[in-house]
Amino acid sequence: xxxxxxxxxxxxxxxxxxxxxxxxxxxxxxxxxxxxxxxxxxxxxxxxxxxxxxxxxxxxxxxxxxxxxxxxxxxxxxxxxxxxxxxxxxxxxxxxxxxxxxxxxxxxxxxxxxxxxxxxxxxxxxxxxxxxxxxxxxxxxxxxxxxxxxxxxxxxxxxxxxxxxxxxxxxxxxxxxxxxxxxxxxxxxxxxxxxxxxxxxxxxxxxxxxxxxxxxxxxxxxxxxxxxxxxxxxxxxxxxxxxxxxxxxxxxxxxxxxxxxxxxxxxxxxxxxxxxxxxxxxxxxxxxxxxxxxxxxxxxxxxxxxxxxxxxxxxxxxxxxxxxxxxxxxxxxxx
Numbered sequence: 001x002x003x004x005x006x007x008x009x010x011x012x013x014x015x016x017x018x019x020x021x022x023x024x025x026x027x028x029x030x031x032x033x034x035x036x037x038x039x040x041x042x043x044x045x046x047x048x049x050x051x052x053x054x055x056x057x058x059x060x061x062x063x064x065x066x067x068x069x070x071x072x073x074x075x076x077x078x079x080x081x082x083x084x085x086x087x088x089x090x091x092x093x094x095x096x097x098x099x100x101x102x103x104x105x106x107x108x109x110x111x112x113x114x115x116x117x118x119x120x121x122x123x124x125x126x127x128x129x130x131x132x133x134x135x136x137x138x139x140x141x142x143x144x145x146x147x148x149x150x151x152x153x154x155x156x157x158x159x160x161x162x163x164x165x166x167x168x169x170x171x172x173x174x175x176x177x178x179x180x181x182x183x184x185x186x187x188x189x190x191x192x193x194x195x196x197x198x199x200x201x202x203x204x205x206x207x208x209x210x211x212x213x214x215x216x217x218x219x220x221x222x223x224x225x226x227x228x229x230x231x232x233x234x235x236x237x238x239x240x241x242x243x244x245x246x247x248x249x250x251x252x253x254x255x256x257x258x259x260x261x262x263x264x265x266x267x268x269x270x271x272x273x274x275x276x277x278x279x280x281x282x283x284x285x286x287x288x289x290x291x292x293x294x295x296x297x298x299x300x301x302x303x304x305x306x307x308x309x310x311x312x313x314x315x316x317x318x319x320x321x322x323x324x325x326x327x328x329x330x331x332x333x334x335x
Contacts (some may be wrong), residue, residue, distance in 0.1 A: 027047070027106055027107045027108055027109050027153075027157075028044075028045060028046055028047060028054070028056055028058075028098065028101075028106065028107070028108035028109070029043075029044075029045040029078075029108070029109050029111075030042070030043070030044050030045075030058050030096075030098075030108060030109070030110045030111070031043040031044075031110075031111045031112075032091070032110070032111070032112045032113070032134070033112075033113045033120070034113060034114075034115055034116050035084065038086065038087075039084050039085060039086045039087075040064070040084065040085045040086075040087065040091060041082075041084055042058075042060070042069070042081075042082065042083055042084070042085055043080065043081075043082050044058045044069045044072075044080070044081045044082070045078045045079070045080050046072060046078060046079045046080075046081075047078055047079075047106060048074070048077065048078055048079065053072055053079035054079075054100075054104065054106070055100050055103070055104075056098055056099065056100040056101050056104060056106075056108070057069070057098070057099040057100060058096070058098055058099075058108075059096070059097050059098070059099050060085055060087075060091070060094075060096060061087065061089075061091055061093065061094025061095055061096060062094050063087045063088040063089040063091070063093065063094055064085045064086065064087040064088075064091060064094075065085065065086060065087075066083060066085060067085070069081030069082075069083055070082075070083055090136070091134055092114070092133060092134040092135060092136045094133070095131045095132070095133055096110070096131065096132055096133070096134055097125075097130055097131035097132075098125050098130045098131070099130075101125060101126070101127055101130040102127045102128070102130050103127070104127055105127065106127075107124055107125060107126050107127075107153055107157075108124070108125040108130075109122065109123075109124055109125075109150065110122070110123040110124070110125060110132065110134075111123075112134050112135070114134075114135065114136055114137050114138065115137075118137055118138055119138050119266060120138070121135055121138040121142050121143065121146060122143075122146040122147060122150060122270075123146055124146065124149050124150055124153060126153075138266075140266060140269060143266045143269050143270050143273065144269065144273045145273075146270075146273075147269075147270045147271075147273035147274040147277065148273045148274070148276060148277040148280070149277060150274055150277060151253075151273065151274040151275060151276065151277020151278040151279075151280070151281065152277040152278070152280055152281040152284075153277075153281075154253065154274075154277075154278065154281075155253075155277075155278045155281035155282050155285070156281045156284070156285070158252070160209075160212055160213060160216060160252070160322075160325060161212075161249055161252065161253075161282075162282075162285050163216050163318060163321065163322070164185075164212075164215060164216050164219065164245070164249065165182065165185075165282060165285060165286065166285075166289060166318070167216060167219035167220060167222075167223065167315075167318050168181055168182065168185070168219065168234075168242065169286070169289055170223055170311055170314060170315070171219060171222055171223050171226060171232070171234055171235070172234065172235070172238055177238055178238075180238070180239055181234075181238040181239060181241075181242045182242065182282075182286070184238075184239040184240075184242045184243040184246065185242040185243065185245070185246040185249070186246065186279060186282070187243065187246070188242070188243040188244070188245075188246025188247045188249075188250060189246040189247065189249045189250030189253055189278075190250065190275050191247065191250060192246075192247045192248070192249075192250030192251050192254065193250040193251075193253045193254050193257075193271075193274075193275055193278075194271055194275075196250065196251050196254035197254045197257040197271060197274075198267070198271075201251075203251055205251075205252075205255050206329060206332050206333055207333075208248060208251045208252060208255075209252060209325075209329045210325075210326055210329040210330050210333075211248050212245075212248055212249055212252055213322050213323075213325035213326040213329055214322070214326055215245040215248060215249075216318060216319075216321075216322035216325070217318075217319050217322035217323055217326060218245075219234065219318070220315045220316070220318040220319030220322060221315075221319065222234045222235075223311060223312075223314070223315035223318075224312060224315050224316075224319075227311060227312050227315070253274075253278055257271075257274060
């Protein structure tokens with residue numbers, strides 16, 4: 001029992017290493033837009049898994065032909081199929097589903113434009129809900145629910161962002177200071193999320209993702225400095241550090257929005273909903289970690305951890321994963 005907390009932290013580090021690519025399980029992407037003559041232009045992107053397309057397939061409603069995509073081509077990142085489908089009945093009269101999605105741990109983002117005059121709507125399909133009836137028209141409520149769920153999914157699926165928050169929780173032990181540090185992080189990434197998603201600021205994503213990984217390595221080093229009794233920069237000026245790195249993380253959040261686009265007539269609502277979704281996912285993560293901490297105190301495990309270098313082990317684990325991400329993302333510059 002005395003080594004249980006340390007073993008759990010080592011296990012968590014191993015699991016993080018197994019999921020070392022923060023975005024290994026990228027979502028599939030399906031776009032359906034109207035074209036003249038009552039047909040639909042369909043674009044289907046399947047993630048790459050071990051050099052092959054993920055074993056999922058978009059299947060249109062029964063009234064459409066063809067229902068399934070042609071053979072995909074690899075575009076350097078995913079496997080893409082494109083075709084036109086004609087439907088005997090309105091496409092929203094039947095169910096769209098993703099075959100094989102229930103056997104995976106990823107999601108599929110659907111961008112559907114009901115007509116040439118209407119704004120597109122974003123939908124999210126998951127392994128538990130792999131089918132959907134496409135909406136006949138986009139509504140403000142559908143924009144809110146779609147972009148909110150996309151925001152929650154993006155933050156919970158982004159291990160790099162969550163690992164940054166977890167490192168903050170290990171580093172800043174004062175609850176009040178931690179609250180304001182996370183608030184500064186939130187404000188900063190909200191700003192860059194907005195300006196980047198709106199196209200006011202454009203930056204190439206590979207360098208941004210590499211620096212995001214470096215920000216996590218920086219916090220891991222800060223934890224080790226604190227363990228040695230030194231006063232790290234984050235302890236002296238937590239809001240400055242988290243605000244600065246939050247600006248970078250916001251650019252990473254914006255990349256998800258650029259993939260699916262924003263509805264032209266509801267840009268502020270979609271942006272706000274996505275950002276609230278990101279915050280809800282982040283708060284959910286913080287709450288879960290806090291609950292584990294309360295459970296540890298209740299069971300007396302914190303007394304055991306006090307005699308073990310658990311925080312140092314966690315810092316080395318975080319730093320190792322962050323270093324791997326940094327090398328991987330920098331090497332992608334030359335791929």
